[in-house]
Amino acid sequence: MAVFMPIVKGLIGAAIGFAIGGGISQLITSFTKEPATEPMIVLGYVFAVIGWLMGVGMWKVWGRQWFGKSTNNDPTGGWERYLRFNIDHKVIGIQYITSLVVVFLLAGVLAILIRVELMDAGQNIFTKNTYNTTMSLHGIMMIAVAVAAVMGGFSNFVLPLIIGAEDVAFPRVNALSFWIVPPVVVLLLLSPLFGGFDTGWTAYPPLATQTPIGGLLFELAFLTFGISSILGGMNFIATIVTQRAPGMTWGRLPIFAWSVLAASVISLTATQWVAYGLLMIIFERVFNMVFFSPPGGNALLYEHVFWFYSHPAVYIMILPAFGAELEIISHFARKPLFAYRWVVRAFALIVFLSFIVWAHHLFTSGMGENLHGPFMILTELISIPTGVIFLSALGTLWRSKLRLKVPLLFALGVVFNFSIGGLTGIFLADVATDIALQDTYFVVAHFHYTIMGGEIFAIFAAGYYWFPKITGRMYNETLGRIHFGLMFLFYNITFLAMFVPGTVGMNRRVAEYPPEFEFMNLVTSIAAFALGIAFLPWMYNMLNSWIRGPKAPDNPWDAKTLEWQTSSPPPLENFDEFPTVTGDPYGYGDESVIHAKFPNSTDAISAEGD
Amino acid sequence: MTNHVPHHVNHRFDALTINRLGLWLFLVSDASFFIALLSSRFFVVGTSTPEHVDQVLGLSLTILLLLSSLTAYRAEAAAEHGDLPNAKKMLLATIGMGIIFVFGVGYEWYEAFKHFPPSTGFGTVLFTLTGVHVTHVVTGVLTLGFVYFRIRKSKTIGDNQWAVEGAVKWWHFVDVAWVFIYPTLYLIK
Known part of the structure; x- marks a missing residue:
């Protein structure tokens, strides 16, 4: 259940936000005789979104920095990493x-x-x-x-x-x-x-x-x-x-x-x-x-x-x-x-x-x-x-x-x-x-x-x-x-x-x-x-x-563009070594056109076969 | 856990340049919002301006905001030269003028309710334009406030160079927006 914690925190944040925003709105509109449902929803919603964002992890990743505190934006993890900010x-x-x-x-x-x-x-x-x-x-x-x-x-x-x-x-x-x-x-x-x-x-x-x-x-x-x-x-x-x-x-x-x-x-x-x-x-x-x-x-x-x-x-x-x-x-x-x-x-x-x-x-x-x-x-x-x-x-x-x-x-x-x-x-x-x-x-x-x-x-x-x-x-x-x-x-x-x-x-x-x-x-x-x-x-x-499904090769389509020159799925930093681009990405049929070179590898990307 | 810091590989652009570009793009986007706002004034009430518009108040607010842009600029320049005490002083002055501006708009609204409430054409335009703008002013004051509290205790500007610069640029944008709103609301006849 721990994987759902950020979502749960987000929902709690949204509820608190809605209570604060809606409360402020009710306080303001209590001075008038107008029906106050719609203002309450609008203001409550604005605060609820802020509460939701902070709850799902924006506070930890970003918000703390506004107050000069340290942040933690580690993007790694199991599949719980998809369920948080x-x-x-x-x-x-x-x-x-x-x-x-x-x-x-x-x-x-x-x-x-x-x-x-x-x-x-x-x-x-x-x-x-x-x-x-x-x-x-x-x-x-x-x-x-x-x-x-x-x-x-x-x-x-x-x-x-x-x-x-x-x-x-x-x-x-x-x-x-x-x-x-x-x-x-x-x-x-x-x-x-x-x-x-x-x-x-x-x-x-x-x-x-x-x-x-x-x-x-x-x-x-x-x-x-x-x-x-x-x-x-x-x-x-x-x-x-x-x-x-x-x-x-x-x-x-x-x-x-x-x-x-x-x-x-x-x-x-x-x-x-x-x-x-x-x-x-x-x-x-x-x-x-x-x-x-x-x-x-x-x-x-x-x-x-x-x-x-x-x-x-x-x-x-x-x-x-x-x-x-x-x-x-x-x-x-x-x-x-x-x-x-x-x-x-x-x-x-x-x-x-x-x-x-x-x-x-x-x-x-x-x-x-x-x-x-x-x-x-x-x-x-x-x-x-x-x-x-x-x-x-x-x-x-x-x-x-x-x-x-x-x-x-x-x-x-x-x-x-x-x-x-x-x-x-x-x-x-x-x-x-x-x-x-x-x-x-x-x-x-x-x-x-x-x-x-x-x-x-x-x-x-x-x-x-x-x-x-x-x-x-x-x-x-x-x-x-x-x-x-x-x-x-x-x-x-x-x-x-x-x-x-x-x-x-x-x-x-x-x-x-x-x-x-x-x-x-x-x-x-x-x-x-x-x-x-x-x-x-x-x-x-x-x-x-x-x-x-069967494991996919890194470049199943023999494509020249850079996303296919890294592993499937790509590592956290996208490339083990970063490429230098040297030519056209679509240079098929011309062996001399090389789209990119990687510093430590000998095989540059060129057109394959056909 | 250390922070995941991007851009450590391709050093063609430093973080400051990227931040500046991002802020400028956001300003372009927000400017497009203000263009929509300004154009709706002409659609709803044409070029007519009621007599009860408080010209003295409008002019005073404009002068106040322009002065605050000057102090904001002085804060940025002082921070750039490492003159932290002066930067803090100028930031405080800017924040102060921003808060006075917010109260000024509050007074303007109080007066406006008597002559052109939101349910009239001009009231619609006035409350929307000033309302959206004063929201921007509040975000500007908050941003400058955050920056002030971050550099309050430090001896050197350190990592906060961009914080000062970004907040001040945002403040200038808010001022420039007012420079367009002021004639559109008050001066057109």
Whole structure:
């Protein structure tokens, strides 16, 4: 039981914190006659998070230093090291990945429930309110997975290794950004018990200011998650700038590191905007402010502020996914990454453009019509750098001898799915078609094609690709292929079928719909159930291989990048001897290109075979 | 158990440079938050400023905060030159002015409740902007306070060089934020 001590201490800390914060709030509000539940929850929650953090180990690792006392940040230990405030980036990566897998599965179950409800036109298992809460929860939980699984999970584990560093630039901040995620999950899971929230994950006012307490919990959770994202972004930028191995020039930086850098720039600056959007909602609820109510206020303010983050946020999701995809394609095609420099330029251009396209979400919201044209054109411009990334993938694949392993299969799946996602996006960027398609299942299908078909497939590609490095064991190739085959097939049926009712006007976010859409919805639902089953071989494969799988070699893919040049799993300091980078990470087919040398070893990394 | 100290292998950047970079990135991020705050003022109430805004108080608060930036700078410079007594004195002066500022905002709120409570457009903007800013001021005062107590008894600055520098940089940031908030709230007509 001793292994759970930090968690227990954290919970006790949270309880004490909530009592202190809630008490202060009650004391203050006892002077007014206003109802005081929501202020008490907000202030209590803030203190509870602090108490939780201190309890799980932040006090021991970090807090004591503020008072000039000695700290203990020993990251070693048995598996209890995963259950406390630990500053080792590999531990934090695994903490992120495993927690988000749980969130992913929970949100997946919610998706299945949604599809059960939508099997026929009437109302089945949900009331309208519980349906809305379910789809809102599914949305925000999947968004959390999409934002943090690559950026928090795989970047944390892989990024320091791939640039030849010992850890991230700020290991304690890194641990902090993980440990403020559990309160987010707890709040989201609690919210249905307090009336839920029927706003969808976008939380538009004025509805969002009128939801029950469950809505407030959701808003606090989202806000907290933003803090985690900001700190992570700051840490990754500082890591890439300062922690690269000697000789790792910008031109030799693996493309995955570039993509993480690009996404970090967005999460560092844009996330503040959604934080402000949610803060305004909370202020309007708690202090009766009038950001969104007449005469002065206007709900459009929230939509602008919200999408100023939430549109760039899809690039926080997709850019590292593209990075992982290109990384995998190059290593498995045994060819240098095609147009490497142009991909880096494309990342930079996407980061820039992502900040000036947000209002395409407001075409039907009553925004000034003079803004429609510019935002349409700016949005469509994004297809140019995205196209560059696709051309790089295709150019790398062109006339290569592919090693068709599971990671590559998923990476190819990204190329296929995101093409559909990207092409259907053009209709939503176009004002004329968007006015008809807005708020229909066309949008839902498009979004799932980009984020699930693009990013989640890339997460699975990354998961299989780095599984041997993370666990030190090999996964089962056959089960992996079965998982890919089922997931790819039923994923595409599910969401292609969704375009059909969307095109003829089936609204999203409704539990009941006109009976003429019934057939395609039944197809979608059945395919969605099969898609759910497709994850069973994956779950079995991951668990079984982690426990009983054959020991993985250090470099099972013959890849040149640095994370494969250390043992699997890597030692605490990542490398026994630290490398000096001497060349391109993708120099396959050219014996003279050596990516890195280790001081005391004679065998430098060069391309193997093929 | 010894501390797990990263960066002992690749000495291309020393710890101070990395800390500075981290703080600057955080300031960029926080500045982005203040841009959102400032823009909402124009969205909610446009450029109108009610007559009851206390111009004398606003100007006094601004002067006070700018003066505190000067003492903060003197504290950092003194610490850099190993002049600890002076650094402590200047830190205390900065903290003192920070606390007076917090009380000043408290008075401003007390007055504001009479003329434009939070349920009016201008009240919404005023309480949000000053509220978020005064929260930053409180964190600045707390940070400077921690730094003061850490160097209070020591004869040399030792490991606390960065502590002083980081806290002072944070204080400057809080001041600069006010320099943008002040005209946005008080001076625009």
